[in-house]
Amino acid sequence: MSTTEERRLEVLRAIVADYIATKEPIGSKSLVERHNLGVSSATVRNDMAVLEAEGYIAQPHTSSGRIPTDKGYREFVDNIAEVKPLSPAERKAIMQFLESGVDLDDVLRRGVRLLAQLTRQVAMVQYPTVSASTVRHLEVVALNPARLLLVVITDTGRVDQRLVDLGAVVDDDDVSALRGMLGKAMDGKRLSAASAAVSSLPETVQGPLRDVLVRVSTVLVETLVEHPEDRLVLGGTANLTRNVGDFGFPGSLRQVLEALEEQVVVLKLLAAAQHPGTVTVQIGEETRVEQMRGTSVVSTGYGVPGAVLGGMGVLGPTRMDYPGTIASVAAVARYIGEVLAER
Structure with a gap:
């Protein structure tokens, strides 16, 4: 040059x-x-x-x-030569706040709240996708002879609990048998594979336990399949209203807010973030979303060693503090990954 x-x-x-x-x-x-x-x-x-x-x-x-x-x-x-790192005090505060999360949902909600506060933009995080999650453990608990509590724990830290009314009475031996069959079918499998294994289980059982297994497997399959409406957490949407004039023309802020309500739009914006440690910046028309042409998206992937769990980042007007925003997104994503890896 x-x-x-x-x-x-x-x-x-x-x-x-x-x-x-x-x-x-x-x-x-x-x-x-x-x-x-x-x-x-x-x-x-x-x-x-x-x-x-x-x-x-x-x-x-x-x-x-x-x-x-x-x-x-x-x-x-x-051409940003260097991104200003967060101070040791800021890093410690972020880590302590995230570590206080009781489960995956709480950790991700805390991460979104932190990003929104640090950047004064809209923060967004994608839940771990089905393809990236593995069943770590299934617990079957008898609440009474005709009702079970199923607890599914994944390697990403997500815990799902479901109640099953059996329509019949089961004893401790039946519960033990169910626990063994379901655990063998699910433990260590990706969620999609576990769902397929559970759905075929009733075909392998004869007698009174078959009807019970049909009810249990139906609930489990519903739990294991992906629910798009549960895949995102957003925070700080009100931050956009502080700088209405940054969105270019009358009505553009309303279009941005409407687009944020469409989960598929936000997931598309986060799709570019597939590599933890690498921050992607999409500016204006680079988002390829008409309603978002007055915005920028700063995003990255978060995950545990060997696996990207999802994307996260912030959205705001193109007039944003890029160095500070990049640093905040990278730091929060990194610490979320560290917290999840320890669980």
């Missing part, structure tokens, strides 16, 4: 940083006053003219300063 190109990149960085901080169009005079660019105001004006011609900045109004375009934000993000 030539000296001139490096200087123009510095000018672009300064424009993005100042616009994010002030929300006001940036002029050459203010850039020279605020930043040690080492050149005259005339040179900065010339650099800004080139940046505007190349589509990195734009002039929203006649005689006003310049603001970054989506292309400008992309160039800024691609």
Whole structure:
């Protein structure tokens, strides 16, 4: 990169940083006053003219300063030299807060709340997908002779409890037999494989226990299959209303809020995040969602060693603190993975 190109990149960085901080169009005079660019105001004006011609900045109004375009934000993000790390105190507070979660649901809810508070954006996290989850243990508990409690625990930390009314009376030997058959069919299997194994179990049993097994297996299959409506946790949606003007045109914030209600849209935005430790930034039209063209999505994957469990991140207007947001998303995802790995 030539000296001139490096200087123009510095000018672009300064424009993005100042616009994010002030929300006001940036002029050459203010850039020279605020930043040690080492050149005259005339040179900065010339650099800004080139940046505007190349589509990195734009002039929203006649005689006003310049603001970054989506292309400008992309160039800024691609050239972030280093992301400011969280302080030791911040990292400790995050870890302690997440470790206090009692189960997977609680840990993910806490993670979303943290991200929303740290970034002041909408935070979102995807539940571990069926393809990534394995049955760690199944417990069968007799509440009374005609009712059972089934507890399914997965390697991702999720605990599902289901009640089954048997329509018949069973004794301790029957419960023990059920526990053994179901555990053998399910333990250590991916949820989809466990579901198939459980559904075929009644065919292998004769006598009175068959009808009981039909009822139990029906409930278990329903528990093991994926429910799209349960796959996401969102938090901090109200944060979007703090900066209504950042969404470009009247009604665009309403479109964003409506799109957030569509789980398939949010899951699509998180689909790019498949690698823990790698943060993906989608800016404006890069989201490929018409309602989201005034937003940016900063996302990553979270997981345990050897397995990506899902995606998580934040969504906000394109005018966002990218370095700080990237650092927060990466940190919370990493610590969620560490907490889940210990369980």
